[in-house]
Amino acid sequence: IYYSFSDAISAKVQDLFIIDSNSGEIRTAGELDFEEVQSYDLEIEARDQGTPPLSGHCSVELEVLDVND
Numbered sequence: 001i002y003y004s005f006s007d008a009i010s011a012k013v014q015d016l017f018i019i020d021s022n023s024g025e026i027r028t029a030g031e032l033d034f035e036e037v038q039s040y041d042l043e044i045e046a047r048d049q050g051t052p053p054l055s056g057h058c059s060v061e062l063e064v065l066d067v068n069d
Contacts (some may be wrong), residue, residue, distance in 0.1 A: 006043035015039060026060065032041065034066035 003024035005014050017040075018027045024046065040062045047055040 002047050002049070004037065004045050005048070006045050008043050013042070016040075017042065021042065026062075032064045034064045039063045 001024075002021050003019055004021060005017075005019060016029055017018075018029050019025070020027075024044065026042065032053065042060040042062060044058050044060055045055055046058075047053050
């Protein structure tokens with residue numbers, strides 16, 4: 001199974017996160033600023049390598065905490 005961000009997610013948001021294409025693990029690619037954005041809604045796609053390939057989608061909601069207050 002191959003994991004990726006959905007095409008519906010902007011390139012700006014995709015630059016903030018890294019998704020492991022084999023495991024689906026999502027990590028931050030840098031610092032997230034609570035004052036700028038308080039939450040992200042990430043649409044993830046999982047696709048197999050069958051013929052024809054089948055895919056599934058899920059939504060991951062990420063809430064940013066304000067740790068310096």
